[in-house]
Amino acid sequence: SDVCSSDLRPQARQAPRMASGPATPLSDAWAGHASTATPPMIAVMPSRMRRSKCSRKTNQAIAAVFKQWADSGDPGTAVAWLSGQKPSAANDNTLINFLPVAAGKDSAMASQLLTQFFNPDNRQRAVDQAATKIALVDPARAVDWALSYSPPSEDRVKKLEPLVRAWMKADPAGALNRVPSLGGLSFDERAALTAIVTPPQPKK
Numbered sequence: 001s002d003v004c005s006s007d008l009r010p011q012a013r014q015a016p017r018m019a020s021g022p023a024t025p026l027s028d029a030w031a032g033h034a035s036t037a038t039p040p041m042i043a044v045m046p047s048r049m050r051r052s053k054c055s056r057k058t059n060q061a062i063a064a065v066f067k068q069w070a071d072s073g074d075p076g077t078a079v080a081w082l083s084g085q086k087p088s089a090a091n092d093n094t095l096i097n098f099l100p101v102a103a104g105k106d107s108a109m110a111s112q113l114l115t116q117f118f119n120p121d122n123r124q125r126a127v128d129q130a131a132t133k134i135a136l137v138d139p140a141r142a143v144d145w146a147l148s149y150s151p152p153s154e155d156r157v158k159k160l161e162p163l164v165r166a167w168m169k170a171d172p173a174g175a176l177n178r179v180p181s182l183g184g185l186s187f188d189e190r191a192a193l194t195a196i197v198t199p200p201q202p203k204k
Contacts, residue, residue, distance in 0.1 A: 078102070079109055087118040096126045103130035104137070107145055114149060124150065128159055139167035140174060147184050157189045164196050172197070 079102060085091055095117060103110035110130060117123035127149045135142035142163045150156050167175040175197040180190065 076109065079112060082116055083112055085116065087116050089118050091116065092118050092122040096122055096129070099126040100130040100133040103145065104133045107134060107141060111149070131159070131163060135163050135166045139163055139170050140178070143167060143179075143182070147182065152186060157192050160189070160193060161196065164193050168197050 078098060082091070082095065082098070095113060099110055099113055102113065107130075114123060114127070117126070127146065131142045131146040131150075134145055143160065146160055146163060150159065164175065164179060167179070176199075179197045180194045182190070182193070185193065
């Protein structure tokens with residue numbers, strides 16, 4: 001059999017299956033362990049798996065395990081492990097999946113991970129996904145997060161608009177009070193977002 005299965009089959013037999021997610025020996029093996037044991041298990045993953053044709057499956061399994069594990073456990077332990085890793089393309093896959101989970105629980109903790117991205121495009125993708133997740137519970141904080149970690153770009157206002165609309169729906173008075181004076185916006189961005197929160201003028 002290939003190294004993808006043979007290296008991890010013994011652990012997979014000892015651990016229960018994950019409730020959902022990719023059905024791989026790697027994720028099966030880790031899912032049954034306490035959250036504090038997960039980072040060390042990743043650290044001792046056979047090095048030849050990282051170099052082999054299994055690397056893609058391995059990266060997907062790591063990302064899936066961290067995402068589900070963080071949802072049900074303490075993401076602080078995962079943050080501590082990830083913060084100690086050298087930025088790499090492989091770890092970007094994990095961070096893209098994990099950052100929105102961490103941001104939904106603690107945006108300050110999630111911000112610690114932003115320096116860990118190897119690829120700036122992957123970092124921005126994770127920032128955008130995190131803003132969307134935060135907006136489900138706190139649209140105002142989602143707008144602040146997005147502005148803090150999204151550099152000026154042609155499409156930034158398009159990403160901010162749905163967040164501001166969610167804010168307006170949840171707290172019209174708060175959105176109207178703050179959006180026109182948000183820092184870091186260009187003139188055009190401010191005009192577009194202010195228009196969303198400004199009540200329509202009555203027709204004469």
